[in-house]
Amino acid sequence: MTEKISLRQVVPSIMPGDAISNAVFALHRSVRARGYDSQIFAQWIDPSLRSQVHSLNRYRPSGGKDILLYHFGLGSELTDFAASLRSKAKMILFYHNLTPAHYFEYADPLLAQALKKGREELVQMAELVELAICNSNYSARELSEIGYRNVVTVSPVYMDEKYEIPPEERVLERFGDGEVNLLFVSRISPNKKQEDVIKVFYYYKQINPHSRLLFVGHRGVTRVYYEWLLDLIEYLDLKDVYFSGRVSQAELNAYYRLADVLVSMSEHEGFGIFLVESMYFGVPIVAYKCTAVPETLGRAGVLIKKKDFPVIAEVVHLLVSDEGFRQAILESQRERLKDFAREKVEARFWGSLAPLLER
């Protein structure tokens, strides 16, 4: 009889709606569907997920063929924990990319510190892991440069049932009044550059006064940047800018259904899940060309090479008013979306895992 292989995913925190948590659960389902044992361990667990996730202090090596998959997106003591299990499990690092610390020097010094520590830990881990999985070639290049040898790229997302959850009616009623809705989906954070989306909207609002800007995503831990954004909105005397805060999946689906254009001015994305979600919901994308964004978009959407806000506002206007252009962009996005089909993503993941399963 062969020993049962157990995949144990380790993650600092797990909560509903979080990008890393979504990737953890997607892998968990995929692994179980293949008949393998799969367990999730986290340091901090959202109360709503306690029945599905084990606390980290309950982690015990099974003694069999464990594969430990460490989701890495921040410096934490979990790195030491993972390193201590090196001899007891095959180690895989799932690198979700580290945001450069300088974005948080003033808004969130503690986070800046954790990101710097993360950068050091990432270097230490290079010698310990048998395989590193990345969200994008952009992240893979980062790892290769610091000495990782076996690096593969697997998209962290595929379209599953959660996007089919009926959209929240209250959101549809509130914002589905025929006004043009510009959308950006991400947590409020200096690297996401919500301020620049506001500036685009400042110009667009002059072209089309019947419009609003919707920011979907939680407001950040320290809220310093969020409050700075509120100041900016007041300074520009802008009306119709809304911040949703953290949302449920049904609410998120509703915001996507309502959106006319997704505008991203983000300056650091390890992948950009919201880009794929926009493709899925048929929302044309205008995104600043940086980090992994052009790779995720492929030949889809509209890329912005330089932040000239009146020009970007005109692109948004063209996408709203020129049906031919809009449909052509949507077609390019539908084509790209095929690359994120569940079968393709899973095949790539299992393909990269196969050598470890065989040994």
Next chain:
Amino acid sequence: MAEGKAREIIEIPSPTIDADEVLGALEENLKGRAHLYSSLKRERPYLPTYDALFVPEPSVVSDALGYHLWQVSRIELLTKPQLIPSSLPLIGGLVDSFKLLFHNLVVFYLNTLAAKQAASNASLNFALRLLAWEITQLKDQMSHLPERGQKGDD
């Protein structure tokens, strides 16, 4: 074919879309709204960036002055009570009313401090505006100096 700045800014990755046509339409729209954009630029010459708050670029300092003066004049005081209701049986209501009383007392004294700070900010604001005005005058005078020199050389 579009030859303006849209080409430097926009990239349409799909090979099936006629990028020239799109960029041409963009240029047309930009030209048509040139007046609107220049009046917005006059109204708000400076669009602040979060990073520049901490590391300002010398080239934007004079434009940024207006924004920062606007910000320094603002002071807000949280006066709305954010009290968590007591879960104690029977005396919970009494505890809550004490909490509210204490909150109001704090707000009263903070308010006095805030008012003093607001007056000080307004004064600083005024002084900086005067300084900015002086600098503008000096710049204006200096811009005429080389002209005078050239005339003297002749």
